[in-house]
Amino acid sequence: MTGNTDSLDLDAEVVRICRELIRFDTSNFGGAADSANERPAADYVMGLLQEVGLEPELFESAPGRANVVVRIPGQDRGLPALVVHGHLDVVPALAEDWSVDPFAGELREGMIWGRGAVDMKDMDAMILTAIRDLVRRGERPRRDLIVAFFADEEAGGRYGAQWLVSEHPELFAGAGEAISEVGGFSTEVDGTRAYLVQTAEKGMAWTGLTAHGKAGHGSQINPENPVARLAQAITRITEHPWGISYRESTTELLQGVAGMSGTAFDPQDPQPQLDALGSAAKWIGSTLSTSINPTVLKAGYKDNVIPSTAQARLDIRTLPGEHHSTLDTVRELAGQDVDVEVDVEFEAMESPADTALVAAMTSLLKEEDPGCEVLPYMLAGGTDNKALSRLGIVGYGFAPLRLPADLDFTGLFHGVDERVPVDALTFGRRVLSRLLAEY
Numbered sequence: 001m002t003g004n005t006d007s008l009d010l011d012a013e014v015v016r017i018c019r020e021l022i023r024f025d026t027s028n029f030g031g032a033a034d035s036a037n038e039r040p041a042a043d044y045v046m047g048l049l050q051e052v053g054l055e056p057e058l059f060e061s062a063p064g065r066a067n068v069v070v071r072i073p074g075q076d077r078g079l080p081a082l083v084v085h086g087h088l089d090v091v092p093a094l095a096e097d098w099s100v101d102p103f104a105g106e107l108r109e110g111m112i113w114g115r116g117a118v119d120m121k122d123m124d125a126m127i128l129t130a131i132r133d134l135v136r137r138g139e140r141p142r143r144d145l146i147v148a149f150f151a152d153e154e155a156g157g158r159y160g161a162q163w164l165v166s167e168h169p170e171l172f173a174g175a176g177e178a179i180s181e182v183g184g185f186s187t188e189v190d191g192t193r194a195y196l197v198q199t200a201e202k203g204m205a206w207t208g209l210t211a212h213g214k215a216g217h218g219s220q221i222n223p224e225n226p227v228a229r230l231a232q233a234i235t236r237i238t239e240h241p242w243g244i245s246y247r248e249s250t251t252e253l254l255q256g257v258a259g260m261s262g263t264a265f266d267p268q269d270p271q272p273q274l275d276a277l278g279s280a281a282k283w284i285g286s287t288l289s290t291s292i293n294p295t296v297l298k299a300g301y302k303d304n305v306i307p308s309t310a311q312a313r314l315d316i317r318t319l320p321g322e323h324h325s326t327l328d329t330v331r332e333l334a335g336q337d338v339d340v341e342v343d344v345e346f347e348a349m350e351s352p353a354d355t356a357l358v359a360a361m362t363s364l365l366k367e368e369d370p371g372c373e374v375l376p377y378m379l380a381g382g383t384d385n386k387a388l389s390r391l392g393i394v395g396y397g398f399a400p401l402r403l404p405a406d407l408d409f410t411g412l413f414h415g416v417d418e419r420v421p422v423d424a425l426t427f428g429r430r431v432l433s434r435l436l437a438e439y
């Protein structure tokens with residue numbers, strides 16, 4: 001079994017792989033086929049898997065847009081397979097805002113710095129190290145593992161998970177559950193670490209508004225001005241009281257935090273529990289209601305010309321079960337002169353928290369970090385689990401990291417000076433190794 005030296009070697013390996021992955025600039029500028037180039041990083045991942053004797057496959061959805069998949073047969077092939085996935089792309093980084101080169105993978109102050117350090121080359125490195133260790137030791141996991149590294153997550157997965165699910169669903173045959181990013185990290189509640197396992201994701205609808213009206217001279221009184229109509233529609237939509245509404249994941253989380261912080265949970269006022277969650281509060285707060293943010297405005301071309309149309313974009317994030325009713329309400333609020341068109345949409349998901357997989361995550365975390373709590377939570381954003389859910393695969397966010405209390409972890413996602421503590425990464429590698437072998 002694993003001796004001390006082995007464990008130190010694996011700690012060194014996960015750090016090395018994470019730093020090397022960061023050095024591949026896989027910035028995803030969004031949308032188009034050529035908006036990112038994951039191929040060199042995917043070739044590197046292929047090499048790491050081949051080095052231990054695995055036979056991974058590389059799938060290009062467009063030139064340079066590469067995905068890597070390998071299946072590791074389990075001891076009991078009758079059990080549903082577990083998909084373990086990461087994405088290789090990152091959001092862009094503006095180097096002049098950073099204290100370090102975002103693509104150098106620097107190690108300083110006990111942390112690995114760089115774009116992707118938490119989203120999600122850290123988890124990619126943990127998966128790779130765990131899998132390589134398992135295979136090198138000649139062990140077989142309990143169930144089939146389908147290990148996937150996707151392109152294009154940061155732009156919705158059109159050249160990554162969504163494409164692979166459409167074009168190569170056979171790769172995921174027999175899979176029941178999946179684990180990936182943005183869950184399993186710790187936050188401190190009243191001096192005790194709580195690990196938040198992601199069991200739900202809000203839905204999204206990227207939506208265009210087009211207000212129609214009457215073009216004309218800017219000196220004339222024009223009750224059909226589309227710019228004014230658009231502004232009124234946006235005001236109605238953003239001022240609409242969407243209201244707090246709980247799901248299983250949010251209720252269980254806030255009740256857990258209430259217990260840990262000695263506060264009473266009043267569903268009408270979750271503020272005491274949000275306060276107790278520290279820097280994670282802003283993430284959790286946005287999972288208690290639908291949210292709508294206008295993000296783009298376009299109208300007109302000259303000061304004294306009223307245009308015939310005006311346009312806006314909305315980023316709508318919906319709670320599980322409210323996706324369609326929310327969009328109906330947006331259409332009503334927009335009014336008869338404003339067209340509403342949803343261009344990109346993914347419905348929300350909620351996975352059960354009372355499963356053997358969540359129980360295994362919980363008991364491993366409690367063994368590796370005695371005294372901790374483990375609670376479910378809903379992610380306000382989305383992950384590639386949404387694509388896999390099209391195949392009936394139930395997804396969770398579990399990239400375990402034991403974090404220092406003073407680190408504003410949630411603020412590092414897509415943030416400046418993104419970084420991950422080495423201790424957190426090596427802790428996560430240990431937990432993940434055991435989960436992948438034993439579950």
Ligand SMILES: [Zn+2]
Binds near residue numbers: 087119
């Ligand atoms: Zn991510």
